[in-house]
Amino acid sequence: MNWKRSSLLGYLLPILTIIILTILLTLTLLRLASVQQDMRTNVSANMVWVTYQAHTESLLLRDAIYQHATDPEAPNTIVFRYDIFLSRLHLLNQGPQERQLEEIGISAKLAAPIAAIIDAESWFKTAEFTNLNNLRRMQQLLAPFNDLIKDASTKAMVAQWNEVGDRLDAYRNAVLTLIMLMIGIWLCSAAISIQLLLSLKKARENESIKLREISLTKQLETERRVSELYRSFGSMVSHQFRTPLAIIDASMQRLIRSGSKMSVDDITRRATKVRSASLRLTNLIDSILAADRFLDNVSAQMQRYGYTSLIHQAIAEQLAHTPNRHIHFHDKTQGDIALILCDPLLTGQILSNFLSNAIKYSEPNQPVDVELRREGPWLICVVRDQGRGIHPDDLPHVLQRYYRAKTASDKDGTGIGLYIASTLATMQQAEIRVASVFGEGSQFSLRFRAA
Structure with missing residues (x-):
């Protein structure tokens, strides 16, 4: 139960930490986006610029009228100045500026002077300002606007200062919030890092335990083989x-x-x-x-050699020792040149071992069959007897050193012959296979790749 609880905590804590880290990162990004968006909007600064431009153009229009009145020969820029002044008035009546004027309480007061100036557009563009009455009317139209726009500019400046102060406070709070969020992120990252290091340590310990288990298993297997x-x-x-x-x-x-x-x-x-x-x-x-x-000193001298020739030599040597026995050779390679890459001396010793065993463990009146056939890239020599066979319990062990089957207890032998044959085959990259039917006979196959 404690192990399950520990394992559950080991999974839940990292997941919970990652979820918290994700939330903190999301909040940090949202807060940064909010600050960035807030920094892009500066209505008060824009309002100060518009009021300043409107006031400046009003004064420039007045100066242009006075210059024309005192020097009629000078270039007349009244229409040009009036058009620019009119564009600044339209800016004052647009969305953000109009809302800002309403917030500082100037919008209603400016409405009448601005309307009067706009309505007098044709008069401004056609009046003769050398006439004193026209100059007075110009003063009556522009003076109220100038007084109010100066007041609006002052209030806009104060509003801007207040806004800057509020914004600085908001930025300060945002910075503190971001610092706290970053501390939380750092703590979560540290927790995840610690969890990762602990997991890596545990993984190394588990790997070390597995390696020790593998080593012990190999040692036990070696001990078991030595014992056997x-x-x-x-x-x-x-x-x-x-x-x-x-x-x-x-x-x-x-x-x-x-x-x-x-x-x-x-x-x-x-x-x-x-x-x-x-x-x-x-x-x-x-x-x-x-x-x-022999096994300590032997080495394979590989060369291309005819498999059929080696089989004939082994059969002839065996018949020289047991001339009364019958060995039948069946060449099923259809006359092909059965070349293999082998050590002829070692291969001959393997075949001699197969033949002597077949003779030893079969009755004197029973023949021994030798067959050479091709299976894909393999050339296979099979030695088959009709003797007592090998018990199924003994079959997996017949190629082991000093192992003797129960059916061979009445025959002299050391149990090392087939082990030597298997070792010699391995040296030549060949393969030995054993098959047997208990009470009917056995067959031993030596497989080489065709050269």
Whole structure:
């Protein structure tokens, strides 16, 4: 239960931290977007500029009228100035500026002077300002506007200062909010980093545990194989040494019991049995030691060689040792040149082992069949006998060192021949396969890739 709770917390805490981090990042981005949008809008500054421009153009229009009145020969710029002044008045009556004027309480007061100036457009463009009455009317139209626009400009400036102050306060609060959000983001990032480091540490520990488990498993497997090797070796030695030792023991006991009563011929016969049993033991030990020395020193000298020729040589050598047995060769390669890349000496030894086993474990009147066939890229030599076969329990182990099948207990042997054959095949990148039907016979296949 505690393990499940710990595992659940291990998943929930990082997920919760990531969710909080995502929320904080979203709030930070929204706050930054709000500040950026607020910085783009500055109505008060725009209002100050519009009122200043309107007041300036009003004064320039007045100066142009006075200049024309005092110097009629000078260029007349009254129409030009009036048009520019009129454009500034239209700016005052547009959305943001009009709302700002209403907020500072000037909009209603300016409405009448502005309307009067706009209505007098034709008079401004046609009046003779050398006439004193026209000058007075011009003063009556522009003076109220100038007084009000100066007041509007002053109030707009004050409003701008207030707005700047409020905006600075808002920016200060925004900065503090962003700082707090960044601290939260930093804390969440630190928590995620710590979780990641802990996860990496745990992953390394788990990997180390797995590697130790693999190492221990390999060691146990090696120990098991060594134990099986010793067990097989002990079983083989026990079986193969027991008969010669029993002969030696029986002969020596007979000599002890009979003593001087035994004839010279009887003593000679008993001594011959003892010597024969001793030679058998010596040969057995020599064969084991020779096999070990052979595997330590042998190396494959690879070359292209005819598989058919090697099979014929192995059959001829076997028939020289057992001339009364029958070995039938079936070449199913349809006359192809069956070339393989191998060491001819080592391959011949493998085939000789197959043939001698087939002869040893089958009845004298039963033939041994040898077949050479092609299967795709493979050239396969199969040695098949009609002997006692191999028990299914023994079949997976027949290529192991010192292993002897239960059906071979009545035959002399060390259990190392097939192991040597398997090792020699591996050296040549070849493959040995074994198949058997218990009580009907066995077949051993040596597979090479065609060269």
